[in-house]
Amino acid sequence: MAGAYIHIPFCEHICYYCDFNKVFIEGQPVDEYVDMLIREFQLVMAEYPDEKIETIYVGGGTPTTLSPAQLQRLLDGIHQYLPYDGGEFTFEANPNDLQDTAKLQVLKDNGVNRLSIGVQSFNDDILKKIGRIHRSADVYRAIANARQVGFENISIDLIFRLPQQSEADFMDSLKQAIDLDLPHYSTYSLILEKKTIFYNLMRQGKLRLPSQDVEAHMYQNAIDSFQQAGLEQYEISNFAKPGYQSAHNLTYWRNEKYFGFGAGAYGYLGKDRYHNFGPIQQYLEPLQAHKVPVIERHVLPLTEQMEEELFLGLRTMQGVSVKHFEEKFRYPLQNIYGETVASQIAKGYLKQEGDWLRLTESGKFLGNEVFQEFLLDSY
Numbered sequence: 591m592a593g594a595y596i597h598i599p600f601c602e603h604i605c606y607y608c609d610f611n612k613v614f615i616e617g618q619p620v621d622e623y624v625d626m627l628i629r630e631f632q633l634v635m636a637e638y639p640d641e642k643i644e645t646i647y648v649g650g651g652t653p654t655t656l657s658p659a660q661l662q663r664l665l666d667g668i669h670q671y672l673p674y675d676g677g678e679f680t681f682e683a684n685p686n687d688l689q690d691t692a693k694l695q696v697l698k699d700n701g702v703n704r705l706s707i708g709v710q711s712f713n714d715d716i717l718k719k720i721g722r723i724h725r726s727a728d729v730y731r732a733i734a735n736a737r738q739v740g741f742e743n744i745s746i747d748l749i750f751r752l753p754q755q756s757e758a759d760f761m762d763s764l765k766q767a768i769d770l771d772l773p774h775y776s777t778y779s780l781i782l783e784k785k786t787i788f789y790n791l792m793r794q795g796k797l798r799l800p801s802q803d804v805e806a807h808m809y810q811n812a813i814d815s816f817q818q819a820g821l822e823q824y825e826i827s828n829f830a831k832p833g834y835q836s837a838h839n840l841t842y843w844r845n846e847k848y849f850g851f852g853a854g855a856y857g858y859l860g861k862d863r864y865h866n867f868g869p870i871q872q873y874l875e876p877l878q879a880h881k882v883p884v885i886e887r888h889v890l891p892l893t894e895q896m897e898e899e900l901f902l903g904l905r906t907m908q909g910v911s912v913k914h915f916e917e918k919f920r921y922p923l924q925n926i927y928g929e930t931v932a933s934q935i936a937k938g939y940l941k942q943e944g945d946w947l948r949l950t951e952s953g954k955f956l957g958n959e960v961f962q963e964f965l966l967d968s969y
Contacts, residue, residue: 591644592859593841594672596627597852598653598664599870602686603723612651613870623853623870624660626877628667630851633882635671638859643674643849645838647682649706654687658696665700678743678837680704685724688732694739704743704836705736706776712766713759716752720788726766733770743834745774750808751800752780753788760808761815768819773834777812778827779805806955813954825906826949826957843902845895853883861895863888892919893966896926900964904940905957909948923947930963 600615600623635641646668656664668674679702688694688707697705711717712726729746736744748767750760767775780799782792791797800808816829824835825843841848850857854868865886867873876883890898896919903910915923923931931947934940939953939960953960 591642591847593645593647593838593846593848594643594674595838595848595850595852595855595857596646596648596664596668597650597850597855597866598648598656599623599651599853600655601650601652602655603721615655618870619874620656620660621663622874624656624664624667626874627664627852628671629877629880630883631667631671633877633880634849634851635673638849641673641849643672643677645678645680645841646672646674647680647838649682652684652687653681654683654693656693658692661693661696662700665696665702669701676701678704680706680836680838682706682708683732684708685728685732688735689728691735691739694736694741698739698741703741704745705741706745706747707732707736709746709767710749711752711755711759712763713755716755716759719753720749730770733772743774744772745776745836746770746772748775748777748812749780750777750812751805753798755800757800757804757807757811761811764812764815768815768821773831774836775816775821775829776827777809777829779809809955823907826954840906843906845899845902861890863890895919896921897964897966900927901961904947904949904961904964907948909946911945912942912947913945926966927964934960934963 599612600618600620601612602615648664654661681697681702681704683693683705685707707729708722709729710720710722712729714725717725733744746767748760748763764777780788782788782797788797792799812829813823816823821829821831823829825839828836828839830836847859848857849859850864850866853866853870853873855866857864864884865888866883867876867885872885873883896915899915899918900910910923912923915921919926931940931942934953935942938950939956941948941950949957949960
């Protein structure tokens with residue numbers, strides 16, 4: 591069993607913090623892209639005739655920039671060529687694309703059963719400053735429309751540590767988000783990625799961000815607020831009601847197999863990682879010749895596989911199973927990481943509870959620093 595990630599790179603507007611593979615939709619060969627994406631499904635799955643798809647996640651870019659007819663064509667192709675049997679099927683969406691029910695109805699009628707809506711903030715001034723084109727009123731209308739069509743499994747994203755965002759601003763967004771009574775929420779600290787507008791502003795000294803102390807308070811407020819609302823933190827940035835954890839994202843964090851389809855998509859099949867061409871025309875050209883659009887393949891050495899097992903597994907509150915590690919890699923975790931684990935436990939960042947190695951509460955705030963300690967030079 592494997593997951594499938596499908597990338598739609600088109601956007602109506604480029605957000606100032608985004609470094610995902612994306613292009614303005616205007617003037618792009620969108621219909622041909624959808625057709626060639628479907629051809630990629632066909633070509634790749636012909637190489638893996640026995641593989642089953644357990645979860646599907648359509649991300650971007652902005653998948654809902656596609657027209658209802660383009661969405662229908664894509665969904666027809668998914669059902670025709672991907673051996674998917676009705677598990678979790680997520681579509682990312684922007685609130686401004688859901689102001690009526692036309693696209694939502696196409697998604698619902700074709701088996702999509704989960705929505706992930708990019709909200710980021712409920713403060714309209716902040717939304718303008720980060721380059722979002724929706725406003726908070728659009729979020730309420732989008733959620734109402736989704737519920738009207740029959741969607742129950744809805745997630746929204748919030749970002750903290752945004753320019754000129756105060757703790758009070760973020761607390762207000764948290765409250766408005768929680769008052770929607772959704773089953774799943776994600777919240778992330780702003781990361782300044784190269785090639786983004788925010789990164790360039792930071793380099794010019796023109797970007798004012800909250801301090802690290804304020805950032806830590808915002809994160810703690812999120813943890814506390816979601817917990818009080820009956821949402822369990824199951825991963826560093828993700829919170830869910832019982833039964834609503836993201837099955838697809840757990841595929842990543844458990845270091846399990848997934849296919850990647852679309853421009854710039856990554857796939858991971860056991861020890862093999864591959865990466866598709868990112869630029870649209872470079873992605874389309876091999877598919878026009880009935881060839882897969884892979885620019886790079888990488889067989890992960892054992893050390894990298896072990897590192898990723900720790901990096902990804904420790905992001906979850908369940909943590910890493912010592913027994914599973916040994917069964918998977920034929921080496922006891924103690925032999926590989928004994929000193930590192932002991933050091934991180936002594937610092938109060940990790941804890942071991944029975945078979946499970948987990949981040950402590952303070953470890954959650956220093957996750958990336960903890961993960962770096964599990965890099966291996968060689969073994």
